Amino acid sequence: MWLRVVATLVLMGFALFLAAGTFNYWRAWIFLGVVAVSSGLLTLSMTRNPTLLENRSKVGPAAEKRTAQKIIVLSAGIPAIATFIVPALDRRFGWSNVPFWLSITGDVLILGGMWMVSRVFEANPFGSATVEIANDQKVISTGPYAMVRNPMYASGSVYLIGVPLALGSYWGLIAGMLTVLGLVWRLFDEERFLAQDLPGYTEYCAKVHWHLIPGIF
Numbered sequence: 001m002w003l004r005v006v007a008t009l010v011l012m013g014f015a016l017f018l019a020a021g022t023f024n025y026w027r028a029w030i031f032l033g034v035v036a037v038s039s040g041l042l043t044l045s046m047t048r049n050p051t052l053l054e055n056r057s058k059v060g061p062a063a064e065k066r067t068a069q070k071i072i073v074l075s076a077g078i079p080a081i082a083t084f085i086v087p088a089l090d091r092r093f094g095w096s097n098v099p100f101w102l103s104i105t106g107d108v109l110i111l112g113g114m115w116m117v118s119r120v121f122e123a124n125p126f127g128s129a130t131v132e133i134a135n136d137q138k139v140i141s142t143g144p145y146a147m148v149r150n151p152m153y154a155s156g157s158v159y160l161i162g163v164p165l166a167l168g169s170y171w172g173l174i175a176g177m178l179t180v181l182g183l184v185w186r187l188f189d190e191e192r193f194l195a196q197d198l199p200g201y202t203e204y205c206a207k208v209h210w211h212l213i214p215g216i217f
Contacts, residue, residue: 019088076182087169109162
């Protein structure tokens with residue numbers, strides 16, 4: 001898991017500076033620092049929970065067992081990559097004029113999204129990176145799960161909105177929102193799967209009505 005964090009940061013930095021065509025990209029440096037600190041703290045907390053660590057170690061379309069989720073993950077992966085690349089191209093060609101304070105707000109959203117993820121992990125040790133049912137898994141209805149059915153995707157949505165702002169791009173918000181739509185597609189399929197195969201999930205959905213945003217959706 002630690003190796004994955006380091007590799008992700010290196011690849012992310014390489015892609016950002018290559019697409020921007022310069023290392024003189026202060027927003028990218030701050031962004032990478034924010035991601036490094038928040039990812040490091042999150043990974044450190046995960047190491048205390050072997051079940052969670054194992055469930056989070058399987059990631060990507062190849063790890064998905066169901067064809068529908070393989071397609072969804074692949075489809076959502078394209079705009080997810082664009083969420084990072086488009087802002088860097090924006091920096092190179094000067095498409096946006098994002099004020100300093102809005103980029104800092106984006107960094108705060110990233111930190112907020114990662115903090116939300118940590119809260120999800122505290123409540124749900126079965127938080128797998130793939131759509132599956134683990135051994136002895138049960139319905140979680142406490143913590144953030146008492147407010148929305150998919151707090152992990154809610155956390156990811158906050159993160160994805162923060163990324164293009166942190167990197168100084170309005171155009172990147174389009175890619176971020178498309179990725180959020182991919183998460184919505186994924187959660188609808190996941191909810192159908194859990195309703196069929198996880199005892200008690202249908203009753204849970206009858207109590208918690210909201211998918212991502214309390215009172216709205």
